[in-house]
Amino acid sequence: MSGMSQANLMGQILKETAEAAPDAPAYYFxxxxxxxxxxxxxxDKLAYGFLKEGILRGDRIGIIALNQPEWLAVYFAAAKxxxxxxxxxxxxxxxxxxxLVQRSRPRAIVSLKNVGDTDYVELLEQNKDKVKGLEFCYFIGGEGANGCKSLESLMEEEPDQELLTAACAQVEPEDEIMFAFTSGTTGQPKAAAITHKSQIASARAQTKHVRVTSKDVLMLTQPLSHVGGITIGMASMLLAGGPTILIPVFxxxxxxxxxxxxxxxxxxxxxxxxxxxxxHEGFDKMDVSNIRVVITGGSNAEPDLVERLHQAYPESTIMNLYGLSESSGGALMTPWNCHYTMVGRTVGKPFPGFDVKIVGMDGxxxxxxxxxxxxxxxDCVVTGxxxxxxETAKTFDQTGWLRTGDMAYxxxxxxxxxxxxxTEMYIQEGLNVFPVEVEDILSTHPAVDMVAGIGIPDPVYGEVGRYYVVPSPGSETNEDELRSFCIQSLADYKVPKQIVFRQDLPMTALGKIKKSDLRREFENTGK
Structure with a gap:
């Protein structure tokens, strides 16, 4: 492509990219x-198929699938x-x-027939009446029960271009294109209403910042069901006209x-x-010579992780990205001239056109x-x-500011x-403690593979920090050793009072540590 598409609808961006480079590879699978x-x-065929079924502007289509071409076909068809x-x-x-299906109330669902031990045909058949407004179920790769059609059957006819063009002409940038559930690391997930406008704003800003071109190739491991996959990954590459490698499961x-x-x-x-x-034992044999940018995001980039990334990809630029479902994707990123040691300390600065401020409890x-x-x-901020x-009123103010719930300076x-x-901050001895400070120190200990901290009630200190540690394979350590390690770098009131060793930690579907489960477990068992 000669330049980035300036269209303000996702379906139009795909069409312009296809017209500019029809044979260029878009996805490897x-x-x-x-x-x-x-x-x-x-x-186009699927969009026409949806129209013939009676699925129209404003309807929601749930997708239960992995990172695969069918997921994207549904996404683009719906967008059109x-x-x-x-x-x-x-x-x-x-x-x-x-x-999540009951909460989002889709009119239609497109699903794989099964993944692992889960039979989605049976699950949806048994619970279809429990989902308000659900009329259609389509299955990828075959029909379901009670006459549910295959997704492929909706793509058998060539589209009526006049009908399809008329439907596309009704779409506005402010129309919702996706509902992405928040990760739920600290509480109940909520469905963020992402629009064409908000998604494109985030993706376009990131594409410019990372200097993505049609010669780039992205390895996409983040799920398309989340902004990490659909906006930060797929949409940024679509705007640049470059191909994406789809990895169904990491x-x-x-x-x-x-x-x-x-x-x-x-x-x-x-x-x-x-x-x-x-x-992984095979990583040392990986050819990293082509990799020019390594992006980490989703949570703080621990200094130890960034150091390891720098050693693993010595010729690459390491970048930290900050974004959330409520910002449709990325909103802040470390700059090109940011030394990798600084990447382990900061999520960077906002993309041009986006504003960030730090606000106290008094507003x-x-x-x-x-x-x-x-x-x-x-423009990246969702509508609610x-x-x-x-919840929308608590999070989004009337002047357009998104209260992220993240603490920073x-x-x-x-x-x-x-x-x-x-919600993670706790007050020990009358002083504020943010677990991330302690986690960053503990993560640099050679015997620590993963760590997560929460605040718990204490009759003497008010609250104390409880840190769950997954030891590195083959290593040995104990509470006293880790506390002594922390004393060298932390104020005394921040040194962990409790350290609990675990073989693993609860994770969200996105691969983030789920502290809400740790907190709930402690509340229920005291362990």
Missing amino acids: YGREISFKEMDDLS IGASVVGLSPRHPAPELLK LPEEVLNQAAEYHPTIIGGFPTTHHMLMA RELPVNETGEVWLKG YFDMPE KDEEGFIILMGRR
Whole structure:
């Protein structure tokens, strides 16, 4: 492509990209190469199929699928007719997934027939009447029960271009394109209402910042059901006209195999996925010479992780990205001239056109080096949460600011340094403690693989920190050793009072540590 598309609708961006480079590869999927034109034609057929079924502008279509071409075909088809998709990850256990379906109330669901031991045909058949407004179920790769059609059957006819064009003409940038559930690391997930406008604003800002071109190749391991996959990953590459390697489920061996075949230039992930990939026995043989940018996001980039990334990808630029479902994707990022040691300290600065301020409990903007809540403003901010007016009012103010719930401070150079979630802070001996400070220190100990801290009640100190540690494979350590290690770098009131060793930690479907489960477990058992 000669330049980035300036269209303000996702379906139009795909069409322009397909017209500019019809044969250019858009997606690699287990040996299959899908061009932009092929995806455009496929989604046109599916959009027409949806219209014939009676699915129209404003309807919601749930997707239960992995990172695969069918997911994107549904997404683009919905975008073209003004419908929206609801990202439903198969990584959620069936009862939790059903709750998300009931909460989002889609009119239609597109699903795999099964993933692992979960039979989605049976799950949806048994619970269809429990989902208000659900009329249609389509299954990828075959029909379901009671006459449910296959997704492929909706793409058998060539579209009526006049009908399709008329439907596309009704779509507006402010129309919802996707409902992405928040990760739920500290509480109940909420469905953020992402619009064409907000998603494109985030993706376009990131594409410019990372200097993505059609020659880049992205290794996509983050799920398309979340903004990490659909906006930070897929949409940024679509705008640049470059191909994306679709990884259905993050497995280090699969990532290494696909990297050997398709030679990515950009690789991104959450801290946990980066740790897992670098820990794999085959990682040392991976050819990293093509990789020019390594992106980490989803939570703080621990200094130890960034050091390891720098050693693993010595010729690459390491970048930290900050974004949330409520910002449709990325909103802040470390700059190109940011030394990798600084990347382990900050999430960077806002993209041009986006504003960030640090706000105190009284609602006033705080000066540099004072910790408060991160407020974000810009076209990337979503319109609110689906069917949750009270939560929407708490999170989005009337002047366009998003209260992120993340605590941070801004330094003299304008860098944002995250301190953790507002709900994670605890008060020990009358002083505020943010677990991330302690986690960052503990994570640098060679015997610590993963760590997560929470505040718990204490009759003497008010609250104390309780830190759950997963030891590194083959290592040995104990509470006294880790406390002594912390004393060297932390104020005495921040040194952990409790350290609990675990073989693993609860994770969300996105691969983030789920502290709400740790807190609930302690409340229920005291352990």
